[in-house]
Amino acid sequence: MIVIPQLNRYVIEFPHPSSASQEGIVAWGGDLTPSRIVRAYQEGIFPWYSKQDPILWWSPDPRFIMELDEFRLSRSLKKSLKKFHYKIDADFSSVIRSCAAAPREGQNGTWILPEVVEAYETLHSLGVAHSVESYYEGELVGGLYGVAVGGVFCGESMFSKRSDASKAAYYVLVQHLKKWGYSFVDCQVPTPHLASLGAKEVPRELFLKRLYEVRYDLLSHAWEIDENLVAAILGKKE
Secondary structure: OOOOHHHHOOOOOOOOHHHOOOOOEEEEOOOOOHHHHHHHHHOOOEEOOOOOOOOEEEOOOOEEEEEHHHOOOOHHHHHHHHHOEEEEOOOHHHHHHHHHHOOOOOOOOOOOOHHHHHHHHHHHHOOOEEEEEEEEOOEEEEEEEEEEEOOEEEEEEEEEOOOOHHHHHHHHHHHHHHHHOOOEEEEEOOOHHHHOOOOEEEOHHHHHHHHHHHOOOOOOOOOOOOHHHHHHHOOOOO
16 A cells, blocks of 8 residues: 555554444544544444534445455446546546535435545545546546555446446546455445445454455556457457
């Protein structure tokens, strides 16, 4: 992972996730500095809160994850993959802002507040947060963003302006993560969207065990699109 200078200034400690409330809240308050956010992810904790709340830090039980070999590629999605052009980290700011603006069923407003956008843009500038994007006729139409923590990618949010655009970006991400040597994707909390792609619930204890085994892994790869891999995904010959 990228070494962030702020991490060396002082030790940030979170309560152990096992002390979380029934809902999964581990702590509240603090700030969204890079050092605190990275430390949280390393401990299996993530920030998630509404405008009227303090910063809430979560580690729910069970946890929702995606095994990289268990992505469910439907026939329709396989066909849709060929509609789009893909990029990695080409427009992180537009991706996170599009995620913030995307309507969510059963939600009034968004947890991706302006200070959250700013915090994750800083993480992106430090090489910790990343985006995968789908383009259609040159327009950004879907994508996702998240945080790389050692050998785990922690997905944060997705958006789609065309059918299957975010799912296609997610599949492209998963194939890159497999090639780069990642262990799994932390999807955090269950959603029907991710469940349809093959994500599953696991006990928090198991999630933490697997996270702790790889959270400090130094994976040597560039966060950039592998055109040969994409060509293979789309069934095209180079």
